[in-house]
Amino acid sequence: METLLKNIREFNSKRDWQQYHSPKNLAMALSVEVAELVEHFQWLNQAQSRSVGPAKKEEIKDEIGDILIYLINLADQLDIDPVQAALDKIEINRKKYPVNRSKGNALKYKEY
Secondary structure, eight states: OHHHHHHHHHHHHHTTOGGGOOHHHHHHHHHHHHHHHHHHHTTOOHHHHHSOOHHHHHHHHHHHHHHHHHHHHHHHHTTOOHHHHHHHHHHHHHHHSOHHHHTTOOOOGGGO
């Protein structure tokens, strides 16, 4: 993660893009990139979404890269460690969704 963050910071710095990378702008850009990812799956059924062809998979890979870069930029601007944030969230979800109540169903924790 540190290597990736270093590369992203260097890339942005060489282009003087930090001036545009406010948390608001990054969150908005992240939303756009997620929408572009979703577009690849629009109208596909479950099976089709699991078996996209090589060209489509490459396009999806590019969108995932964009999303990760924007997410890391946003976390960096807010001084949040994204890996620790994910680990913390898993622990919260572990309590919300105990295995004995949530295994095999998609109910929200408030629904059971």
